[in-house]
Amino acid sequence: MRKSVSIAVLTAALVLGMGTMAVGQRNFLAGAQQKTETTEVKIDNFSFGPGTLTVPVGTTVTWTNRDDIPHTVVSTEGAFKSKVLDTDEKFSFTFSKAGTYPYFCSIHPKMTGKVIAQ
Amino acid sequence: MAVKLKDEILHDHNDDGIDRRGFLKCMAWAGTGALCVMSGGVLKSYSLSRLPGLSPKEAMGELSFVQISDSHMGFNKPANPDVAGTLKAAVDKINALTAAPEFMLHTGDISHLSKPEEFDTVDQILQSAKPKDVFYVPGEHDVLNDDGKQFLERYGKGSKGGGWYSFDKKGAHFIGLVNVMNLKAGGLGTLGHEQLEWLEDDVKQLKHSTPIVVFAHIPLWSVYPEWGWGTEDSAQALAYLKKFGSVTVLNGHIHQTMQKVEGNVTFHTAASTAFPQPQPGKADSPGPMKVPAEQLKSVLGITDVNFVQGQHALAVVDSTLA
Numbered sequence: 527m528r529k530s531v532s533i534a535v536l537t538a539a540l541v542l543g544m545g546t547m548a549v550g551q552r553n554f555l556a557g558a559q560q561k562t563e564t565t566e567v568k569i570d571n572f573s574f575g576p577g578t579l580t581v582p583v584g585t586t587v588t589w590t591n592r593d594d595i596p597h598t599v600v601s602t603e604g605a606f607k608s609k610v611l612d613t614d615e616k617f618s619f620t621f622s623k624a625g626t627y628p629y630f631c632s633i634h635p636k637m638t639g640k641v642i643a644q
Numbered sequence: 645m646a647v648k649l650k651d652e653i654l655h656d657h658n659d660d661g662i663d664r665r666g667f668l669k670c671m672a673w674a675g676t677g678a679l680c681v682m683s684g685g686v687l688k689s690y691s692l693s694r695l696p697g698l699s700p701k702e703a704m705g706e707l708s709f710v711q712i713s714d715s716h717m718g719f720n721k722p723a724n725p726d727v728a729g730t731l732k733a734a735v736d737k738i739n740a741l742t743a744a745p746e747f748m749l750h751t752g753d754i755s756h757l758s759k760p761e762e763f764d765t766v767d768q769i770l771q772s773a774k775p776k777d778v779f780y781v782p783g784e785h786d787v788l789n790d791d792g793k794q795f796l797e798r799y800g801k802g803s804k805g806g807g808w809y810s811f812d813k814k815g816a817h818f819i820g821l822v823n824v825m826n827l828k829a830g831g832l833g834t835l836g837h838e839q840l841e842w843l844e845d846d847v848k849q850l851k852h853s854t855p856i857v858v859f860a861h862i863p864l865w866s867v868y869p870e871w872g873w874g875t876e877d878s879a880q881a882l883a884y885l886k887k888f889g890s891v892t893v894l895n896g897h898i899h900q901t902m903q904k905v906e907g908n909v910t911f912h913t914a915a916s917t918a919f920p921q922p923q924p925g926k927a928d929s930p931g932p933m934k935v936p937a938e939q940l941k942s943v944l945g946i947t948d949v950n951f952v953q954g955q956h957a958l959a960v961v962d963s964t965l966a
Binding site for chain 1: 721
């Protein structure tokens with residue numbers, strides 16, 4: 527997933543508008559439409575909001591735990607891992623490489639989310 | 645929680661003390677306490693109001709121990725800003741039991757944030773309990789940040805792998821399992837291959853008539869997977885226990901009493917000593933349930949378990965702290 531998006535971004539940056547891309551470009555454009563300036567993820571009621579966040583490469587995303595139970599923010603693929611976050615505590619990570627970053631709460635693994643950096 | 649206090653069985657078609665509409669009734673009885681006696685794989689349940697009619701042997705047994713769970717020391721928000729106070733109330737309740745328990749099981753979430761001072765406070769409070777031996781299994785709140793290193797240093801002496809172990813008391817075999825480590829994204833509690841292999845080996849030599857008591861933090865039955873209230877590979881563990889005539893599984897984690905019977909296996913979850921959680925699916929999330937201060941102690945509690953030797957019966961009694 528991460529690989530395909532990286533390729534999409536690179537290729538798109540190089541040849542966007544040349545009209546030779548099919549699948550890769552469509553994926554990129556779909557991602558671009560969801561793109562938002564939001565760099566905050568809020569943890570409420572045992573869920574990450576927004577569940578999927580799309581940001582430009584280089585963006586720092588900050589998670590804030592607004593539950594009265596501790597949570598963590600842990601990359602499924604080992605890219606980042608917060609300490610345990612008690613109520614109102616925050617964790618930040620800068621996405622310097624393009625890719626899709628699935629993550630979860632290691633205490634409550636049913637809580638999952640995703641950051642797409644492009 | 646709107647606990648409806650019932651003290652009678654409404655649909656006891658088989659005359660065995662079990663309401664066939666489901667054992668969730670045991671949960672409804674939690675406000676007053678429920679006694680569930682298992683004998684030869686058959687569970688009989690009574691409300692505490694019927695206890696005077698039972699013989700002392702039926703009600704007490706020869707081995708008595710008590711389960712406490714989910715102390716969450718360090719939690720300080722509504723509905724319970726004083727979890728030390730309610731743990732002390734639980735100890736008072738234990739010390740007042742007529743059949744003095746020989747030991748205690750703590751089924752995890754001793755601490756809220758795995759802080760040394762939180763564990764210290766629980767240790768200190770439990771020192772005033774009459775039973776001096778406490779057997780622990782970790783909850784997910786006890787293994788934060790250090791993969792359980794501190795928990796194992798404090799409570800895991802003599803245990804295997806991630807903290808699992810077994811011991812024998814008066815002919816019953818007790819097995820403490822760990823299902824809060826190495827949790828996978830999107831998944832439930834996990835026992836893992838190494839622990840399952842150990843379990844298979846641990847029970848291999850036991851007679852089929854040996855009563856088995858398994859205790860672990862997250863329920864070993866599927867209470868409500870949507871909230872993570874279950875264990876991925878519990879079926880494999882239970883398969884190793886199939887040959888036994890009497891298996892009692894004691895869990896915590898869900899902060900409410902609940903019971904289920906499958907064949908010879910009785911599953912039971914204990915109340916928390918700290919704060920209640922909502923019934924499955926009855927809230928947006930399984931976060932702490934806020935109740936009026938005067939109701940708090942009626943939704944917290946301890947579980948007293950009695951084993952009658954020779955009858956292979958375990959009686960599980962929940963009492964609230966009210």
